[in-house]
Amino acid sequence: MAGKAELTLISNGSQDEPADKLAYLKALERRVLWLSHWMIHNANHIRPSRDGLKVGGHQASSASVATLMTALYFDVLRPEDRVAVKPHASPIYHAIQYLMGRQDRDALENFRALGGAQSYPSRTKDKDEVDFSTGSVGLGVAMTLFGSITQDYVRQHFPEKDSGKAGRMIAIMGDAELDEGNIYEALLEGWKYDIRNTWWVIDYNRQSLDGVVNDQLFQKIKGFFAAVGWKVVMIKYGKLQEEAFKKPGGEALRTWIDDCPNDLYSALVFKGQNGAPGGWRKRILADLAGHNGIPQLLAEYDDEGLHQLMTNLGGNDMEAVREGFAQAEDDMPHCFIAYTIKGAQTPQAGHKDNHAGLMSVEQMESFKKQMGIADGAEWDPLDDRDMPVASLREFIAQAPFNQQGSRIKDSAPVPVPADFPTVTADKISTQAAFGTILNALGKGQSELAGRIVSTSPDVTVSTNLGPWVNQRGLFSRRARDDIFRTEKVVSAQKWARSLAGQHIELGIAENNLFIMLAALGLAGPLFGEKLLPVGTLYDPFISRGLDALNYACYQDARFMLVSTPSGITLAPEGGAHQSISTPLIGMGQPGLTYYEPAYADELAAIMRWGFGHMQAADGGSLYLRLSTRALEQPQRDATEDFAGQVVAGAYWLVEPAADSEVALVYCGAIAPEVMEAHAALAEDMPGLGILAVTSPDRLYTDWNRQTEARRKGQSIAPTHLDRLLAQAPAASLVTVHDSHPASLSWIGAAAGRPVQSLGVTKFGQSADLQDLYRAYGLDADAIIDSVAAACLGRLN
Known part of the structure; x- marks a missing residue:
């Protein structure tokens, strides 16, 4: 077609890339934006509704990240990278996978319906191989951080199978997710473990569920991340704005943009997008009266052009986004603050009520014309409006991320030894028996022992993990001897830290524990090396991290959760350390099988079976509710029949x-x-x-x-x-x-x-x-x- 770009490649070292990659990315961005919005519109206005309920789909939240996600998936991402997509950008994600041939039209047409593309990206329910499930805001973000720790652990413990190229763990997050406390708990843990290869891309549209985010939030964000050793990259201004700032009056305009309250900026965006673009000129002239160059600068733009200039924020400008991502030249953790407009390029742009808003039928018809979509072509993956379809297909096929084959890695099963440890004691608690069993495994050289990785939120010793840690050591990027031992101070604990350690010590934050277990429990499908995580905590505090526990199970992460003390058995410590309803949680949580043995031989049978159950195709995670109360042990033979009944x-x-x-x-x-x-x-x-x-x-x-x-x-x-x-x-x-x-x-x-x-x-x-x-x-x-x-x- 005359006037349209062809896929011309230029040499770039060992890799060829299109001479005008920007044009291809912009064309794909337009298509991704259209498909995501049509998907939502179809679910709410076209597909028959039997229950009369609103389907929803977050059109505005999708629009704000269209540029960022197009740049990532079609340009920046590599096959080894893993991504957590913000929940409300699910339609954008599915549209991108559709263009890559990893999602089918039927799933898009049935978005949020049974068997269709999920409302939020799901590892277990979606067809297009989601890396990290998201849904409860903040958890998917933290998952990338703990995924980075898990990747480091796998690469250090299995170097013979390491490809030599670490993947980046990337979270595309909404700015409102920074209201979640688990984000900051995770940041502290990442600082302790000196995390690498982690990107958090903040869709900073300054709007949340119920309104507009507080002004100057980004200043606090920069401080938080800088304090824990992250590099912060601002993607604030688009290329049109940067050019305007170079002109007389440009610095005054920049200052006005920086100082403009978020709610005012959003209101002007909405008015300009919906037939009143002159509001920008009136307001700027009123606020900057007397500034040299401002009248002349504004006179260079008609009302539509000025609206385009003022909405040209960095996160919605493909060239600015690419330059921003290119600044990450090392493996240090990076936070990208990308200024965007919620609902960008749509009739909902900027309105404070747009979070759950849907385009009307009339608005969609107008948007359809704006996007140049022909009747009957709504579901077409590509069109030749910007360039030939064949060239676009070739460009998509050459995207580094878009390699053939499954992104879900295989990992060999770990055999459970026939001589699984038993406990011989006249009187012992199940918590002590647990420690004895792990200690015995830690002394051995079985493959099972080499695949176990333990973790605990500052209760390692008090949950009887100490003997195991003494055998296997603590994992750390920075090797450090046990100072008490080198100074010849007697202690039962050997707290040597090294890359070879098999225990990950966490601070007192149960959310971190469960997300760490989720990441470790997905090491096989994510990184190709199966781990068998064992996490311990106080039983009453399961409730403190219940959202994260549910999140871990929803992803089908496999782990063994050991909690103690059960019930009111730690009697003197009172209600703060006594649990009542945790068995009901264990019974009600999908993907988690709850056990509460009374005796050591029961526990041994359960743990032996449990390490196999964690690996079975139809298996899952375990929750063992143990006790600190020492009981007289029955004297009996641990036959296979007995073990079978215990497990049953x-x-x-x-x-x-x-x-x-x-x-x-x-x-x-x-x-x-x-x-x-x-x-x-x-x-x-x-x-x-x-x-x-x-x-x-x-x-x-x-x-x-x-x-x-x-x-x-x-x-x-x-x-x-x-x-x-x-x-x-x-x-x-x-x-x-x-x-x-x-x-x-x-x-x-x-x-x-x-x-x-x-x-x-x-x-x-x-x-x-x-x-x-x-x-x-x-x-x-x-x-x-x-x-x-x-x-x-x-x-x-």
């Missing part, structure tokens, strides 16, 4: 009689009280059985699967719980758990049995364990009373 979720600790009227059902460290009550009742109720539940979660999942099969008319197999309770077919149940009673009370409904449920429903207080169990009705007397109530209920 329950076994008979004391076999019931077939005609037993009542069965005791317990979970976790409450076992001694149950045994005491059983001993007191044994003479009068010789057939009284004790069902030890090691995983309410596994039992519930099995029962729920059966319920779903029944609803679908499928054949129903007995659950593990069915088979166990069949040994006491008429028994009522008394459930006992040092947690919310709902964690076990459901078993009554599942089994169709009357049930008495004991547990904790109020915040704890300081006391010794005996007083607390008596106060909350968990002691042997309370259990005996519940058995009596169950028997009475049968008589009535």
